[in-house]
Amino acid sequence: MNILILGNAKDAHAAHIYNTLTQAGATVNYLDTSLFPKQLGISWQPQKQLGYLTLPTGEELNIQDIHSVYWRNFSGVYIPEFKDSYQKKLAYNDSMSTLRTFMQACPAKWVNSWEAFQxxxxxPLQLSKAKQIGTAIPATLISNNPKQVIEFCQTYKKAIFKPVYGGAHTQFITEAHLEPQRLNITLSLSPVTIQEYIxxxxxxxxxxxxxxxxxxxxxxxxxxxxxxxxxxxxxxxxxxxxxxxxxxxxxxxxxxxxxxxxxxxxxxxxxxxxxxxxxxxxxxxxxxxxxxxxxxxxxxx
Structure with missing residues (x-):
C-alpha cells in the first residue's frame, strides 16, 4: 500500500504519521513539493488518464497505485533565480499548473484535498458557508473602508482583528488602532477581518x-x-x-x-x-x- 505525506521529515507531525504508518505496514514516502521540478518528477497523459510521480530516490509511482495522501504542509514549488524575470514567471506557472493537475487528477484518497485547501x-467564505448550514458565527466585517471599520467597532463593547487570509494571531482592537491616520494607512495596504469578541x-x-x-x-x-x-x-x-x-x-x-x-x-x-x-x-x-x-x-x- 503506497501512501504519500505532503510535507517532509522536518515537520514533527508529518514524521509522526510517517512512522506510525510504516509500523502499520504501509509503504510511505514524503511528497515535498518544494523539490519540484528539480528533484521531483511529474508526468501526465490526459488522453490516457495516466500519470507518474518520480521521487527524488528515482522510484517511480503510477498515480493509480497511490492509495492515499496525508496533507500536512504544502510548500508550493521552487524555481531558482533567472536572469530573465519573465522566464522565471513562465517556469513557475508551468510548474504550479503541473503540480495542481497532479494533485487533482490523482485518484488517491486525499486527507485533505486540493479543493478543501483552496x-x-x-x-470569509468559510464563515459564510458555516452560517448557511445553520451554525452560529461571530458578527464579522471584512473591509478596507475606515468608516465602516470604525462604525463596526463602535457597535460592540469589544472587538478583535486578524488577517483575512490567516497567518497571525488574534488581537484586541484598541483606540490606538482606530486612530484615523494609522487606520487609513493600515487599510490602504490590505483589508482586515474584524469580529465581535465572544x-x-x-x-x-x-x-x-x-x-x-x-x-x-x-x-x-x-x-x-x-x-x-x-x-x-x-x-x-x-x-x-x-x-x-x-x-x-x-x-x-x-x-x-x-x-x-x-x-x-x-x-x-x-x-x-x-x-x-x-x-x-x-x-x-x-x-x-x-x-x-x-x-x-x-x-x-
Whole structure:
C-alpha cells in the first residue's frame, strides 16, 4: 500500500504519521513539493488518464497505485533565480499548473484535498458557508473602508482583528488602532477581518471521518495558540453540536479537521474556524483521544 505525506521529515507531525504508518505496514514516502521540478518528477497523459510521480530516490509511482495522501504542509514549488524575470514567471506557472493537475487528477484518497485547501484559504467564505448550514458565527466585517471599520467597532463593547487570509494571531482592537491616520494607512495596504469578541470558553473539536473528539481549552489569552500553558479538558459535545461538527466537515470538503468554537456563558456554541491540516500530537497526549489511530485507519482503509 503506497501512501504519500505532503510535507517532509522536518515537520514533527508529518514524521509522526510517517512512522506510525510504516509500523502499520504501509509503504510511505514524503511528497515535498518544494523539490519540484528539480528533484521531483511529474508526468501526465490526459488522453490516457495516466500519470507518474518520480521521487527524488528515482522510484517511480503510477498515480493509480497511490492509495492515499496525508496533507500536512504544502510548500508550493521552487524555481531558482533567472536572469530573465519573465522566464522565471513562465517556469513557475508551468510548474504550479503541473503540480495542481497532479494533485487533482490523482485518484488517491486525499486527507485533505486540493479543493478543501483552496476553500480554507478564503476564510470569509468559510464563515459564510458555516452560517448557511445553520451554525452560529461571530458578527464579522471584512473591509478596507475606515468608516465602516470604525462604525463596526463602535457597535460592540469589544472587538478583535486578524488577517483575512490567516497567518497571525488574534488581537484586541484598541483606540490606538482606530486612530484615523494609522487606520487609513493600515487599510490602504490590505483589508482586515474584524469580529465581535465572544466572551466564554474555547472548545476544539477534531473530526475524523464520522468521529468527533473535543476538549475545553482553558487559557487567559485572547488567542489560545499563544498560551503554552493552556489546559486541555476532554468534554462530550451536545449532540446538536456534534452533528454540526460533522456537517461543517462535509460542507468544507474535509475528511479530517479541527474546529474551534467559543461557548458563550449562556451555552451557545459559536463557530470560529475549521483547519484542514491541524496540529494534534500535543492535544492527543493531553486528552488521550485516539487521533493518530483514527487518522492511520482513515489513510489505510
Amino acid at each position: 476553500f480554507h484559504k478564503e476564510k 466572551p466564554g470558553t474555547n472548545i476544539r473539536s477534531y473530526v475524523i471521518a464520522d468521529s468527533v473528539y473535543s476538549a475545553e481549552i482553558r487559557s487567559s489569552s485572547v488567542d489560545f495558540r499563544e498560551d503554552l500553558d493552556a489546559e486541555l479538558i476532554p468534554i462530550e459535545l451536545p449532540e446538536s453540536i456534534q452533528k454540526q461538527s460533522l456537517a461543517i466537515a462535509k460542507a468544507f470538503m474535509l475528511k479530517w479537521t479541527a474546529i474551534d468554537w467559543r461557548v458563550k456563558p449562556n451555552g451557545e456554541y459559536v463557530f470560529l474556524e475549521a483547519n484542514p491540516s491541524p496540529m494534534f500530537v500535543h492535544f492527543e497526549r493531553q486528552t488521550g483521544f485516539p487521533i493518530t489511530e483514527k487518522l492511520v485507519n482513515l489513510l489505510m482503509n
